[in-house]
Ligand SMILES: Nc1ncnc2c1ncn2[C@@H]1O[C@H](COP(=O)(O)OP(=O)(O)O)[C@@H](O)[C@H]1O
């Protein structure tokens with residue numbers, strides 16, 4: 001049996017208000033090492049809310065998330081930030097990069113926060129930027145890059161410090177289909193060749209077709225969970 | 229890296245940053261210039277007071293300066309003069325007799341202060357002789373000479389060689405008069421001084437007052453300006469029955485004027501910096517608000533509170549402090565220019581002179597003023613930084629990422 005990376009038990013999130021929103025309702029989910037999992041579902045079905053709790057960006061109303069056996073509820077805010085830095089890679093839908101830094105500097109950012117030595121940082125980042133086909137763009141600012149190139153820089157940043165897994169919330173939502181499929185190629189290859197665990201959300205059928213496990217959310221509950 | 233990000237962030241909205249930097253430098257320029265102007269006025273006033281009126285310190289019988297009674301003379305003025313000359317680095321010492329009295333011309337009479345001087349010693353002690361506009365400073369061998377101001381000459385309708393009568397109370401309280409002849413007319417920048425004083429030769433006045441060989445006042449000018457206050461204290465201890473006062477306490481308001489000088493600068497610069505403070509806080513709050521998503525992203529990927537906080541603090545401090553050296557440089561250049569060329573008060577000349585101030589101001593700025601302003605700017609920057617940085621910390625990663 002493979003190592004369990006993420007496990008949620010009765011995970012729920014309710015947004016309070018005049019009409020409380022049960023965005024995620026008692027989700028029990030196990031994600032193993034090396035998985036390439038898509039969380040799918042219509043807009044408002046709770047994908048982002050679920051990924052935020054798994055990634056330690058938000059705290060559950062009830063239930064728990066553990067990453068490699070560590071219960072995230074037990075961490076203070078400060079410890080949680082540090083945990084994200086060291087163990088989880090993030091790729092967001094947009095606004096991933098720091099506009100005033102170059103592609104290389106953005107990609108290095110997490111290594112830098114973790115105080116990796118300079119030589120190691122440069123080697124790792126240049127190699128990864130190379131792998132995603134951005135060798136010519138290392139010194140470009142985000143504004144000089146296309147949306148797809150920006151997302152690739154974000155993937156490199158997420159991977160650079162070898163996190164336990166990478167969370168990508170609708171990484172292709174702002175991309176044309178060619179860039180989207182190119183990004184998926186890269187993620188797939190990194191998953192296959194380097195064993196990176198990816199959890200990503202999407203509502204794009206072509207992206208869904210590339211996933212090896214598809215978890216469908218409806219109204220914050222798991223409606224189906226199929227492996228292929 | 230955080231420094232690099234902060235620096236580049238400042239130039240993201242370069243117009244906005246330039247406005248802030250320019251307002252800091254102009255604000256400092258204005259504040260420092262006003263201060264240096266005030267300092268210039270003060271320094272000039274101090275010089276004026278010392279050189280023209282008070283010298284560095286004076287010795288009297290206690291209370292003499294209230295009533296100017298001829299009987300309040302110093303018994304051993306010559307002896308005291310010698311002792312001071314032996315002990316300290318003295319430039320000049322003048323002995324004087326002083327009386328309040330009436331000056332009358334055929335057309336008019338009025339109250340004046342009559343100062344009896346030894347012309348030779350007095351020339352070394354006070355600069356009045358340099359302000360003689362007509363005639364001379366007791367030269368030419370005229371009997372019973374008097375030197376009056378232009379103002380008095382106009383008021384009493386006097387010119388050179390005019391005869392005036394001086395009426396005083398002598399040592400026994402008798403009213404006595406003497407005739408004097410105008411040998412010189414002076415005009416200083418200090419209208420109040422000009423209105424009040426006339427000068428005669430001490431022996432003439434002593435004769436009138438019936439206090440031969442006595443003096444009411446010893447005025448001392450030292451080579452060095454700095455130790456005057458402590459020397460005054462020392463002499464006071466040495467001559468407990470006399471009153472020894474430095475120039476600071478002799479001229480009304482001088483001590484306050486001098487001691488308030490630095491406070492005044494802190495207040496003016498402080499007010500300007502306070503105004504700038506709000507501008508900078510506002511700019512940085514806007515900048516943080518505009519970057520909500522970006523800062524949310526940074527916190528999400530694991531940038532700690534401390535680092536986010538430092539990033540904003542460093543950014544604010546760079547923004548606030550960059551204008552500082554510029555402002556100091558501009559101020560230095562401006563003050564340097566005017567300290568050489570002077571600022572002519574033009575239409576306000578007369579008013580200023582009547583108040584006893586010089587009509588052309590030479591602004592003064594000292595090195596320690598620069599340090600003080602620099603420290604204040606840095607303090608202001610730190611205070612300005614805290615508020616936007618705290619705002620950035622309050623961002624919740626999951627919520628700020630959702631904002632579009
Ligand atoms: N901060 C919030 N406050 C209130 N309701 C929220 C908040 N965030 C999300 N929701 C609601 O929770 C539900 C799930 O949202 P989300 O997780 O963003 O879905 P998805 O990512 O699948 O589009 C939606 O109905 C949304 O309106």
Ligand SMILES: [Mg+2]
Pocket residue numbers: 047048049169170
């Ligand atoms: Mg979403």
